[in-house]
Amino acid sequence: MQRTRLLIVDDEAAIRDGLKRILERESFVVETCSSGFHAIEIMQQHTFDLIITDLKMPGMSGIEVLKGVRTLQPGIPVILITGFASIDTAVEAMKNGASDYISKPFAPDILMEKVKNALSQRHSSSDEADFKEEVSQHHGFHQFIGESAEMQKVYHRIVQVAATNSTVLITGESGTGKELAARAIHDNSLRKDRPFVAVDCSSLAETLLESELFGHVKGSFTGAVQAKTGLFKIADGGTLFLDEVSNITLSTQAKLLRTLQERKITPIGGTQPVPIDIHLVAATNRNLKTMSHEGTFREDLFFRLNIIPIELPPLRDRRQDIPILIRHFLKKYTREIGKEIRGIAPDVMSFLENYLYPGNVRELENMIERAVVLAEGDCIRNEDLELWDSNDEPASNKMIDRIPMNAEELKEMKRHIRDHAMESLESVFVRNALERNGWNVTRAAEETGILRPNFQNMMKKLRISIKGERGFKPDHSPDPSE
Numbered sequence: 001m002q003r004t005r006l007l008i009v010d011d012e013a014a015i016r017d018g019l020k021r022i023l024e025r026e027s028f029v030v031e032t033c034s035s036g037f038h039a040i041e042i043m044q045q046h047t048f049d050l051i052i053t054d055l056k057m058p059g060m061s062g063i064e065v066l067k068g069v070r071t072l073q074p075g076i077p078v079i080l081i082t083g084f085a086s087i088d089t090a091v092e093a094m095k096n097g098a099s100d101y102i103s104k105p106f107a108p109d110i111l112m113e114k115v116k117n118a119l120s121q122r123h124s125s126s127d128e129a130d131f132k133e134e135v136s137q138h139h140g141f142h143q144f145i146g147e148s149a150e151m152q153k154v155y156h157r158i159v160q161v162a163a164t165n166s167t168v169l170i171t172g173e174s175g176t177g178k179e180l181a182a183r184a185i186h187d188n189s190l191r192k193d194r195p196f197v198a199v200d201c202s203s204l205a206e207t208l209l210e211s212e213l214f215g216h217v218k219g220s221f222t223g224a225v226q227a228k229t230g231l232f233k234i235a236d237g238g239t240l241f242l243d244e245v246s247n248i249t250l251s252t253q254a255k256l257l258r259t260l261q262e263r264k265i266t267p268i269g270g271t272q273p274v275p276i277d278i279h280l281v282a283a284t285n286r287n288l289k290t291m292s293h294e295g296t297f298r299e300d301l302f303f304r305l306n307i308i309p310i311e312l313p314p315l316r317d318r319r320q321d322i323p324i325l326i327r328h329f330l331k332k333y334t335r336e337i338g339k340e341i342r343g344i345a346p347d348v349m350s351f352l353e354n355y356l357y358p359g360n361v362r363e364l365e366n367m368i369e370r371a372v373v374l375a376e377g378d379c380i381r382n383e384d385l386e387l388w389d390s391n392d393e394p395a396s397n398k399m400i401d402r403i404p405m406n407a408e409e410l411k412e413m414k415r416h417i418r419d420h421a422m423e424s425l426e427s428v429f430v431r432n433a434l435e436r437n438g439w440n441v442t443r444a445a446e447e448t449g450i451l452r453p454n455f456q457n458m459m460k461k462l463r464i465s466i467k468g469e470r471g472f473k474p475d476h477s478p479d480p481s482e
């Protein structure tokens with residue numbers, strides 16, 4: 001049987017060690033950590049049966065840890081440790097869903113009683129099955145199309161996080177649906193009738209961005225002829241979506257951090273901080289953790305934003321969703337453009353099903369739109385689309401002229417088409433990624449979301465080498481060593 005796992009969060013080493021010793025005697029598996037931020041990070045990787053957290057800790061309080069648990073692992077009981085003076089806060093914590101609290105100093109038998117009690121209250125997320133049923137009926141959730149397990153995880157997170165005020169960090173490659181996720185969070189929350197304000201942090205220079213976000217008073221800088229209300233204030237009561245958040249400068253990052261900690265903003269040139277009530281959702285296609293190691297993104301801000309992470313998987317990692325997406329976009333664009341399309345040629349379908357989609361769902365959507373516009377007849381064919389170069393005369397193209405004689409041959413033909421199309425596309429994909437990242441394999445792998453060893457294997461298979469190759473050079477010549 002699996003042993004019960006507990007996580008203890010306390011900034012005081014003596015309390016952590018004391019608790020660990022008592023609980024391990026009862027043969028629980030006990031992990032400890034010294035801050036709320038660290039706890040949230042651990043909970044993103046591991047599941048627990050019970051969390052015991054100190055209430056008063058620097059940086060992130062026990063209440064914030066509690067809210068994080070409610071979102072990340074909703075069914076998990078939380079016990080708060082309080083000092084004598086903070087019973088009021090403990091009552092507040094119970095209102096926020098804590099299972100129990102224990103005040104310092106405590107006797108081991110009282111602790112054990114509370115732990116056992118809390119563990120018996122555990123409940124599993126019962127509506128899992130209902131949710132799956134709903135997703136499969138709609139082939140998706142909200143504006144999202146996709147039924148893969150990877151996407152179901154995303155939908156779940158969206159629903160959970162929509163019920164809280166915890167800051168969300170949405171990550172994912174370009175075109176994976178980050179903005180869609182931000183809107184889904186807003187629309188599923190109690191704030192849905194309040195404003196949803198999206199800011200693209202990459203499109204504005206530092207000073208402009210700051211005055212957009214925080215507002216300014218009249219005359220605070222040259223050109224500030226009128227007072228301006230900041231977007232933080234405009235979004236009051238609603239959701240503020242900071243898109244491309246990796247692009248803000250270190251100095252604006254400092255101001256953002258302060259705003260999130262104090263939940264107040266001071267307009268530029270102003271003296272009076274005003275309280276704000278927003279749900280902050282941020283998105284990026286960069287790895288903020290790596291950026292914080294490199295010193296281009298504040299680590300403390302990263303932790304603040306990353307309370308609840310939502311990672312959108314690249315389309316190539318959830319291929320089962322591709323046919324549903326194709327059907328969805330085909331319907332959407334035939335209706336929009338007013339064309340009747342009855343089908344997609346098998347070779348085109350096979351291509352679409354096996355393509356790597358570096359631009360993810362957006363790229364697939366664009367391809368289908370183009371296909372519907374360009375289709376000459378009522379069927380989508382490569383002649384209209386030129387997805388691959390038919391002058392290339394791949395072995396597979398010759399085979400397409402022939403009608404397959406049997407299932408075996410059909411399978412063989414599909415394999416040929418797939419391998420050929422895949423090979424040339426993969427090659428372009430890998431080379432482009434390397435090119436964008438100055439032929440740095442680690443960075444290219446990271447950007448494409450492929451593990452470094454796998455990326456290297458792809459390079460090897462495609463005979464792409466770094467040595468002596470710093471620019472893009474189409475290389476179709478066979479490797480003489482083979």
Ligand SMILES: Nc1ncnc2c1ncn2[C@@H]1O[C@H](COP(=O)(O)OP(=O)(O)OP(=O)(O)O)[C@@H](O)[C@H]1O
Pocket residue numbers: 143144145146172173174175176177178179180181285361362365
């Ligand atoms: N799962 C999905 N189902 C249906 N449409 C989707 C899905 N994911 C993305 N899209 C569509 O793809 C396009 C891109 O989505 P979105 O703008 O949310 O991506 P993004 O991750 O914000 O991209 P970028 O990083 O480039 O800003 C939109 O038109 C969106 O409607």
Ligand SMILES: [Mg+2]
Pocket residue numbers: 178179243
């Ligand atoms: Mg976007």
